[in-house]
Amino acid sequence: xxxxxxxxxxxxxxxxxxxxxxxxxxxxxxxxxxxxxxxxxxxxxxxxxxxxxxxxxxxxxxxxxxxxxxxxxxxxxxxxxxxxxxxxxxxxxxxxxxxxxxxxxxxxxxxxxxxxxxxxxxxxxxxxxxxxxxxxxxxxxxxxxxxxxxxxxxxxxxxxxxxxxxxxxxxxxxxxxxxxxxxxxxxxxxxxxxxxxxxxxxxxxxxxxxx
Ligand code: FES
Ligand code: FES
Numbered sequence: 001x002x003x004x005x006x007x008x009x010x011x012x013x014x015x016x017x018x019x020x021x022x023x024x025x026x027x028x029x030x031x032x033x034x035x036x037x038x039x040x041x042x043x044x045x046x047x048x049x050x051x052x053x054x055x056x057x058x059x060x061x062x063x064x065x066x067x068x069x070x071x072x073x074x075x076x077x078x079x080x081x082x083x084x085x086x087x088x089x090x091x092x093x094x095x096x097x098x099x100x101x102x103x104x105x106x107x108x109x110x111x112x113x114x115x116x117x118x119x120x121x122x123x124x125x126x127x128x129x130x131x132x133x134x135x136x137x138x139x140x141x142x143x144x145x146x147x148x149x150x151x152x153x154x155x156x157x158x159x160x161x162x163x164x165x166x167x168x169x170x171x172x173x174x175x176x177x178x179x180x181x182x183x184x185x186x187x188x189x190x191x192x193x194x195x196x197x198x199x200x201x202x203x204x205x206x207x208x209x210x211x
Contacts, residue, residue: 048112050075051119061107065099066090068106069116077117077146081190088189091147091154092116098154100188117146120153129153132202140193148189152203155185159207179204 047056050073057072066083069075069092081089083102090101093115121127129149132138139145183200191199 044107046106046110048109048114050114051116057106059106061105063106064102065092065094065104065106065109065114066101069101069114075116075118078150079143079146081144081147086190087144087147088151089144089147091150091189093150093154096154096157098151115150117150120149127153128206129156129202132206133199136198136202136205138195138198138202139191140195144189144191144193148186148191148199151186151189152199152206155182155203156207158185182207 042061043058044061045056045058046068047054049055050069055073057068059068059072063072066078066080069078070080078092078101079089080102081087083090085100085103088100091098092101093099094104094109094112121130126134127149129152133145133149138148179200182203183196186199186203
């Protein structure tokens with residue numbers, strides 16, 4: 001039995017078909033003049049707190065929080081991996097909640113409190129989660145590590161574990177977290193080096209459990 005061969009479709013026909021499809025939705029299309037409307041500002045000034053410091057920056061409205069942190073405030077500890085919300089390398093904490101900074105426009109963060117890896121601790125005064133990552137060898141190349149640590153710190157808040165004053169001290173908060181849940185909560189942070197076992201150990205140690 002012979003299979004019918006469809007007629008060749010050229011580029012002009014594809015474009016014409018797509019245009020007809022848009023027209024069929026009944027949605028009005030923007031004229032070039034409307035698209036460049038002066039009523040739509042192309043820049044904005046954002047005031048927010050970053051790592052405890054009040055910052056005010058003028059930005060293109062299309063700038064992501066990730067690019068605002070890295071390119072405008074030069075806080076390059078937050079990494080750009082995929083820039084599409086897939087890898088978690090850009091994780092920062094905003095008002096106590098972890099977000100992917102590459103998926104959020106800086107203009108949306110007026111008045112917010114942003115914490116990046118630089119704001120968690122520094123050499124000589126590491127955050128317990130940073131210390132735990134070191135103690136457990138929870139990284140190889142380190143590219144995903146700032147996002148992993150910010151995410152892990154936020155997980156402590158999510159599970160009500162609090163943050164202990166040091167890694168192996170008394171951890172009295174009641175734990176409702178099992179290892180599988182911990183791994184699930186950290187699953188948005190990809191590590192191409194595959195350091196997952198040690199990352200889980202580090203997070204579990206700070207959260208008061210052995211994995
Ligand atoms: Fe944001 Fe990958 S860079 S999720
Ligand atoms: Fe290399 Fe995670 S340590 S990507």
